[in-house]
Amino acid sequence: xxxxxxxxxxxxxxxxxxxxxxxxxxxxxxxxxxxxxxxxxxxxxxxxxxxxxxxxxxxxxxxxxxxxxxxxxxxxxxxxxxxxxxxxxxxxxxxxxxxxxxxxxxxxxxxxxxxxxxxxxxxxxxxxxxxxxxxxxxxxxxxxxxxxxxxxxxxxxxxxxxxxxxxxxxxxxxxxxxxxxxxxxxxxxxxxxxxxxxxxxxxxxxxxxxxxxxxxxxxxxxxxxxxxxxxxxxxxxxxxxxxxxxx
Numbered sequence: 001x002x003x004x005x006x007x008x009x010x011x012x013x014x015x016x017x018x019x020x021x022x023x024x025x026x027x028x029x030x031x032x033x034x035x036x037x038x039x040x041x042x043x044x045x046x047x048x049x050x051x052x053x054x055x056x057x058x059x060x061x062x063x064x065x066x067x068x069x070x071x072x073x074x075x076x077x078x079x080x081x082x083x084x085x086x087x088x089x090x091x092x093x094x095x096x097x098x099x100x101x102x103x104x105x106x107x108x109x110x111x112x113x114x115x116x117x118x119x120x121x122x123x124x125x126x127x128x129x130x131x132x133x134x135x136x137x138x139x140x141x142x143x144x145x146x147x148x149x150x151x152x153x154x155x156x157x158x159x160x161x162x163x164x165x166x167x168x169x170x171x172x173x174x175x176x177x178x179x180x181x182x183x184x185x186x187x188x189x190x191x192x193x194x195x196x197x198x199x200x201x202x203x204x205x206x207x208x209x210x211x212x213x214x215x216x217x218x219x220x221x222x223x224x225x226x227x228x229x230x231x232x233x234x235x236x237x238x239x240x241x242x243x244x245x246x247x
Contacts, residue, residue, distance in 0.1 A: 001026040001150055001192045002047070007058035009039075009046050016042040017217045020058070022194075024150065029176060029193040029206060031225045034214035035237050040196045041085060043214065044152050047194075048082045049075045062150070081148030083139040085155045085196075090126035095138060098126055103145035116141050116171060132159030133168070140171050151175065151193040157201045169205025176206065200229040213237065 002024040009017040017039045024030045034040045046053040047060060049072040059068045067075055090098070099109040099122070113119045116137045127135050136156060143151065156172060157165055176191045195202060203225065211225030215237055221228075 001028075001063060002194065003061040004047075005058050005061070007043075007046070007060065008056050009042060010054045010056050011042070011052055015056075015217065016053075017046065019218050020214075022212055022219055022222075024192050024194050025209075026192055027190065028209040029195065030210045030212065031195045031197055031200075031203065031208045032212050032214055033197065033200075033228060033232060033237075038214045039217045040214050041154055044082060044084075044154050044194070044196065047075075047152055048072055048080060076146070076148070079149035080152065081143050081146050081150070082152040083136070083143060083154060083156060085158055087127060087135065087139060089128045091128055093126050094123055095126050095141070096122040099141055099145045102142050103147075107145055109145070112141055112144055116144075116167070133161055133164030136160055136164070136168050137171075140168065140175070144171075144175060147178070149191055151191060151195075153193060153195040153202075155196050155198060157197065157199055165201060166205070169202055172202065173205050200233075203229065 004020055004022045007017060007020040008015065020043065022030075032040055032043070042053060046055065049067070049070055051071070055068050059066055061067070062075070062078060062080065065078070067078065095118070096109045099107075099112060109122055110119060113122055118134075118137050118141050121130070121134065121138065127138060130138060136159070151172075153172065156168055160168055176193055178190055193206075195206070195208070197203065208225040210222060211228040212222045213220045213228065213232075
């Protein structure tokens with residue numbers, strides 16, 4: 001579904017990402033690990049088409065279509081959706097209206113909000129005065145309304161308390177498995193996802209198929225996400241940089 005080939009990205013003539021190669025197959029969930037400042041958020045924003053991120057080399061393919069030069073709105077219409085680590089406050093825009101627009105009027109904001117315990121926030125300005133967990137649920141509410149085929153989730157567990165993390169995790173699991181009947185172990189989910197995680201807590205709720213480690217602006221290695229997480233906890237990212245595991 002998503003294929004990134006030799007991607008190099010600049011912001012204000014400073015290179016943030018170089019020679020990045022990564023893919024997400026249809027129905028798969030991949031996770032992206034990496035230390036602070038590695039370029040993980042820059043990659044997510046580049047994939048979504050944020051204008052300040054300039055692709056100077058390489059390409060981004062989505063469902064075999066080159067979307068490298070497409071603006072944000074066209075990528076969203078094609079089926080990309082993003083949860084930002086800290087989205088902006090939107091004074092003057094009610095959450096109810098944003099959810100209605102995201103669903104193109106096809107879904108009832110009240111019904112969607114009830115599942116996430118967000119009904120009381122529908123008539124408030126988006127994210128204004130929201131706690132960390134409320135912001136995450138607001139983002140998930142908007143994503144559920146949009147129903148993209150590829151979810152780009154930037155640290156969904158960041159700023160979420162221990163009570164809310166289960167709700168966030170189970171909601172993401174439900175979004176990825178939406179409309180899919182999986183009687184067998186080999187059955188794949190209906191939606192795809194690329195998830196940034198520092199702590200790995202989201203993996204308690206969401207089954208990941210492949211992990212990638214991004215360091216110094218490029219993908220260093222890939223493999224089994226749970227084994228990679230264990231290695232990171234025990235030995236840090238330096239070990240991956242040294243050994244450059246075969247991708």
